[in-house]
Amino acid sequence: MKKITGGVCAAQGFKANGVHCGIRKNKTKRDLALIVSDVRASAACVYTQNLVKGAPILVTKAHVADGYAQAIVCNSGNANTCNADGVEIAEGMCSLVEKHTGIPASDVVVASTGVIGQPLSLEPIAGGMGSLVKGLGENSDFAAQGIMTTDTVEKQVAYTFELGGKECRIGAIGKGVGMINPNMATMLIFVTTDAAISPEMLQKALSADVKDSFNMVSVDGDTSTNDMVCVLANGLAGNAPVESAGKDFTAFRKALSKVTTYLCRKIAKDGEGATKLLECKVTGAKSKKIARTVAKSVISSSLFKAAMFGADANWGRVLCAVGYSGADVDINKVDVSFKSKAGTIDVCRGGSGIPFSEEEAKKVLSADEIEVLIGLGDGNGRATAWGCDLTYEYVKINGDYRT
């Protein structure tokens, strides 16, 4: 597998673009993005489990019910959620894509992200759609910018991989820095690939993948109303279509995981106000499920997150979060270490503290990427979760988000 440039345009037959159409007040911010495939593609999606679902989610579900789609349209600055006319507006966005591209509205995936509960007008979208479609090309970066809200960096990635001797490509863009604690689906992630794979196997790959990728990310414990991960696979790589489990399916899953894991780290590191990426690696669990539960609990603890902001090796908070996670763990077997590019420091063995150099610990925890390693000494289950530190800036960003 080789990392390449191009984001969602890396795979054959995909074009993208992003423009400022006027939903966001700041004219330097793009707020409308479009991704199109030259041909109809297998489509798989996972969605938020929040009972409050953005109108675009309802519309997208209907449009991909047949397993296929050809375009993705997404605006930022307004979530189109909790609005009486939400579904009508989301359908309107798809119709505008049809009008300007000829792709049937029923083959368009639609997404929105931003403030909840403020009416979204079709007017700016109608006004911007012409230039959005006209500028379609190798513009994955513009599309990545078009879906950003409080994100500080655009998030895109692409890899090549091989299926049955054919070179395939897979790429993605993503957004999300706050209201992030996915449950079965998360944030907005759009993946494109030219691999040939049936809608069923594509959905199977995606549903399995999110359990170890986006569902293991937490910025603030809030599960959004608009989370969505969507993969389009247009088959233009010419490989023998993946239609069942086997070597090719495993290779595809590996490629998908490469892309999603990259974005998980990227999203956690750009968490609202974050100064540090936190990666919690749990090993020795009785089961994979227990490992996931423990890793997620630690990465979500406000107290642990604040301690990491302060480079304070307060490992008692790690043990505390393991203890209240609800997972079946023998606390007297738990080991904890902190690791970064500055070194590794062991702080807890068998559930009790061990002496360590505070100076050394400060050095390790002052890095911008920190691993907390938790050994449960109880089996072979392992899992990784991603999060970020809790900072003044998080509070500032969210104390007055709407203005």
Add this chain to the structure above:
Amino acid sequence: MKKITGGVCAAQGFKANGVHCGIRKNKTKRDLALIVSDVRASAACVYTQNLVKGAPILVTKAHVADGYAQAIVCNSGNANTCNADGVEIAEGMCSLVEKHTGIPASDVVVASTGVIGQPLSLEPIAGGMGSLVKGLGENSDFAAQGIMTTDTVEKQVAYTFELGGKECRIGAIGKGVGMINPNMATMLIFVTTDAAISPEMLQKALSADVKDSFNMVSVDGDTSTNDMVCVLANGLAGNAPVESAGKDFTAFRKALSKVTTYLCRKIAKDGEGATKLLECKVTGAKSKKIARTVAKSVISSSLFKAAMFGADANWGRVLCAVGYSGADVDINKVDVSFKSKAGTIDVCRGGSGIPFSEEEAKKVLSADEIEVLIGLGDGNGRATAWGCDLTYEYVKINGDYRT
């Protein structure tokens, strides 16, 4: 019921004190507290559900197993948790009480609060016990100060009430401002009463009470390792002992609830870094359980808490937290209003936003006590949860707690 002064010394036959013995570095901070009853008292406790349990919890459980106790000793500055010699130290604290008061160590409730995973030495406690016992008297305030960690105000309260024609008194002290998201028990709360009530009925009253009091408080979503609520009832009021359900038991529960609810509000308002008390009142739920789940979810949302800090009427975050609470709710029936001494403002009806004056909302949300009223339109279940806003100060306090 009448509010009176005296805290844990309001009830007949209870004395208390608090001193600085040297566990905390700051000599102006008391760090050791003692409450004693003239006679053995019925004792009931509830404890943290965290798998990591402080050593004092294990010792207390054993000491109150017979339903009785006569003293409570508690230090701050060190949680005596995750230490290999923790149980030995906690037993040592009880023995020191026995040595200086004559009360058997097996009738002493012991508690510790502070940093997890640092060895606790008996030395300062042994040194301070003499003056602690010597100063026993109407010193509920000293005891309240002795159990504080990052608390900014001491927390105590007392009421008179009547049981079978006899005047009884009930009072309490409490501490807790961080690592607060109780589950079946919480923080440190010590309640004293001179009512006569059997250990069984006392436990029944307490276990029922915490479901609607301390279990409905959240400061930061972290469930502590040392949470404990303990009630001592010494019977000196001379009422006919409460030994079964009935009018007197109901009256006792009402008095207990008065005390615990007061402390819930006090603890939430003094939440680490908090500038505002948030009170979430849910009505119209299909069941009480659903009402509790929804109220707790909203009060725990970091995004909602940050919005309240900024006096931002971002009600979408309220709806979002209702939606991911896991409770069985019809989102299309949900009403939301904000209320404070500055007025009431309706922001959402039937799951959709309604027009409101931002200026008016800012006024309502700038008060230091804010109610968020959620109507579910689905039944008669109701519940209240207490929390606080998320501020820069919370991050500051927890970024470097140990130094």
